[in-house]
Amino acid sequence: MGPNVDRRPPVMADVARLAGVSHQTVSRVLNDHPNVRAETRTRVMRAIDQLGYRRNLVARALVTKHSRTLGVVSFDTTLYGPASTVYGIEQAARDAGYFVSIVSLRTIDRAGVNDAIGYLAEQGVDGIVVVAPQRSAARALDDLPAGMPAVAVEGWHQGDVSVVSVDQVEGARLATSHLLELGHETVWHVSGPADWLEAEGRIEGWRAVLTAAGRPVPATLTGDWSPRSGYQAGKRLAAMAGDVTAVFVANDQMALGLLRAFTEEGVKVPEQISIVGFDDIPESEFFSPPLTTIRQDFGAVGRRSIDVLLRQIESGEPLPHERLVVPPQFVLRGSTAAR
Amino acid sequence: MGPNVDRRPPVMADVARLAGVSHQTVSRVLNDHPNVRAETRTRVMRAIDQLGYRRNLVARALVTKHSRTLGVVSFDTTLYGPASTVYGIEQAARDAGYFVSIVSLRTIDRAGVNDAIGYLAEQGVDGIVVVAPQRSAARALDDLPAGMPAVAVEGWHQGDVSVVSVDQVEGARLATSHLLELGHETVWHVSGPADWLEAEGRIEGWRAVLTAAGRPVPATLTGDWSPRSGYQAGKRLAAMAGDVTAVFVANDQMALGLLRAFTEEGVKVPEQISIVGFDDIPESEFFSPPLTTIRQDFGAVGRRSIDVLLRQIESGEPLPHERLVVPPQFVLRGSTAAR
DNA sequence: GGGAAGACTGTGAGCGTTAACACGACCTCT
DNA sequence: AGAGGTCGTGTTAACGCTCACAGTCTTCCC
Structure with a gap:
């Protein structure tokens, strides 16, 4: 000894x-x-x-008042979109010398988001990123602790906080216009769940293009982003196969469900019905047929949101709120054809 | 004022x-x-x-020496497996009153993992979960800071640290046996990349069943988990369509690639070739045909790893190292048929 | 060669909390 | 009634670091 x-x-x-x-x-x-x-x-x-x-960074943080840690509040990081966004956030944060503390909510509501923000604030994070794709969650940003730098991702373009998001409306426009240009009379829509801002944006863009072109606007079918809900919507659409020739589906997973339903019902894609998805998940290229879709650059969203947040933190002042929009990208593959 | x-x-x-x-x-x-x-x-x-x-939890942590924060080191949390595991970890940790600080490595090597662990240690985490699916990463666990509670997920069953993982070998056995029971002479294998422990386990289980049954063991094709690599393997297998009647693919994404290649080449699944995947991603059920696969309960893995880690932390003593194995589950769907 | 302007290093205080101990008030038991 | 508890509260000293300030030692210039 x-x-x-x-x-x-x-x-x-x-x-x-x-x-x-x-x-x-x-x-x-x-x-x-x-x-x-x-x-x-x-x-x-x-x-x-x-x-x-x-x-000992804890002791250091006590005196400097800076933990060099960022808080992230998200919802179901199992889904491709949130997972990719959080990944982008984490990478960008670490490149800037920050740690990332994550809270993944099971259910997303104002109280839950508020709790999460509270925990994070106690823990001494220097700023917070809230991935708030639902209206109810976005509202929780109204009562952030005073002076806490924050940024919303895929959130609502309102109130007191900067927002970074992919332009959902534009994405939906791209998808719908493409289908119209192929000669389809109108385009049906399988939407995401109500209260989701992304779902709303995609409906808005889709409807805008149809009305601008003077086309009839069919009733939307509503899914919950899951392949199964797409499958169910697909079954209903297959029954109307004569009327329906083009469908814009609010995400790729539901589009896969449609594809499956159509296969079972003997509806040929793209010969009888054209389909456009949204997200461009890694699988989409290998669906049968490969899916025409709208790509979202989640990595860019993550990076931009960290940019905005760090600028706020490092200036020390509350900065004017920005609204950053990342453009979506049209990806042409094999699930669409001319009428 | x-x-x-x-x-x-x-x-x-x-x-x-x-x-x-x-x-x-x-x-x-x-x-x-x-x-x-x-x-x-x-x-x-x-x-x-x-x-x-x-x-102020920072001040509190300084005096108590406990931050109630756990560190997680992972690799590409965009992939379904890691994302689900990390999600499970985060949920379990929060239920136990702990925060989670995440480092997502871009490339996974010993140095990178070591750096990440170092950062987390400085930051004062109470324990570390390393999602270390690669041999090289697993080795980084040898030089953990002394006295730092840690657990490896999907890692190597060796040395100084507890490991929680899904039983890969057993999963591969399930898949291969199923195919043999259907009357196939032998089973081909599209494996994951070398150096991945999961890939190795799946090869081992597959080979074990074949040799035990006295069947020829074909050369493996090697992919990188991506649908594209599965697609390429599928093209090669399609060219041998006469010889090949059953394929065990190391994950569902690659299986999707195979399906696509076979569709293009006019090879019917399951009539001409049966396919079994691995993971049971949410999409698999809606592939054409729906994919027979092996389900991994990532949530359970996350929870169990937090159990082990917290037991270590709260006992304050280095506990004997455990090896927890979560059983895989066979999921029968439509991509396999009798010879 | 005296003084000013650097370069380099040390001393003390304080960040916001919990731990350890001290203390008075009140009870209970013999 | 006095000893010994327990309860409720306050006082003081850490925890490990950075900041502000106060040196000391060079160097350089007139």
Whole structure:
């Protein structure tokens, strides 16, 4: 048993003692302060890895008031969209030297989002990203702790906070116009669940194109983003096969469900019915037929939201709220054909 | 300007002053200490929400040495498997009153994992979950900071750390046996990339069943988990359509690629070739044909890993290392048929 | 060669909380 | 009635770091 067998991890003072300097000099070395003699610096460094010292960021955060941690509130990070967005956020944050603390809500409502934000605030995050695709969740942003930098992703373009999102309306326009240009009389729509902002945006874009072209606007079928709900919608549409020649489906997973239903009912895609999806999940290219869809650049959304948030944090001032829109991209594949 | 307009958030002392008690009593109220008079408690509570006080967990962590934060190191949380696992981990952690700090590696190698663990350790996490599906990543667990509770998910059953994983070998056995029972002479295999433990486990189970049954063991085709790589493998297998009647594909995404290639080449599934996948992603049920596959309960894996980790953390002692195995489940659908 | 302007390093205080201990009031038991 | 508890509360000292300030030691210039 040597004298030095305490299992307590070494602290700055231990390093200082070993290097024969003051704790403050160790701090300076760690923070790349310019005024440290090169020889002193190496001596400190040597002491650091001799002891296996790691600085305690908790203590540091206590005095600096900055944890270099960002909070992320999201919903069901199992889905491709949220998962990709959160991934983009995490990457961008880490590149900027920030950590990311995540809360994944099971159900998304105002109270839940508020709780999550509260926890995160206690934990001392420097800012918060809320992936709030539902109206009810977006509203929770109204009562953020005062002075807490925040940004909403895929949220509502209102009130007190900056928003970054893919232009859903434009995406839906792209999809619907494409179908009209192929000579279809009108376009049916299988939408996402009510209260989802993305679902609303896609309905809006779809309806706008149809009315602008003076076409009839069919009633929408409503799904819940799942392949199964698409399958059910597909069964109903197949029964109307004569009338329906083109469908814009609000996401690729539901589009897959449609494809399956149509296969079962002997409806040929794209010969009898054309389909356009939304998202461009990695699978879409290999559906039968490969799915024409609208690509969302989730990575870009994540990066842009971190940009906005960090600008807020680092300025220290509440900045004017921005609305950043990432353009969607039309991806032509094999599920659409001329009438 | 009143006297109380400092924008600095209130601290315990402010609450104490307002409630006419000492800061320590406020602390006791916050921590549900039994020995506080009911009347005092309510007075403190009133002061707390009058000031909008939130306790500072950073300061708390500094003195208690517990941050109630867990670190998670993962790889590409865009993929369904990792995303679901991380989701399960986060849910289980929060239910237990812990936060989760996530690092998603872009590339997975020993150095990267080590860096990530280092960052998390500095940040003061109480324990670390490493989702380490690759051999090289798993090895990084050898040099964890001393005394840091940790658990590996989908990792290697070796050395110094507990491991929770789905039984890959058993899953592959299930898939291969099913195909053999249908009367196929042998089963081909499209594997995941080398160095992935899951890929290795699935090869092992597949080979074991074939050799036990005295069947020829065909050369494996190797993919990278992506639908595209499955598509390429599918093209090669289609060219051998006479010889090949059954294929076990190491994940559902690649299986989708195979399906697409076979469709293009006019090979009928399951009439000419039977296919079994692995994972049971939400889409699989709606492939054409619906995919027979092996389901992994990622949520259970996440929960179990948090169980193990928290037991380690809360005991304070290094516990004996466990190896928890979550059983896979065979899911029969339409992509397999008797020879 | 005296003084000013750097370069480099040390000292002390304080961040907001909990832990340890101390203390008075009140009870219970012999 | 006095000893010994328990309850409720306050006081003080950490936790490990950075900040502000106060040195000391060079260097350089007139």
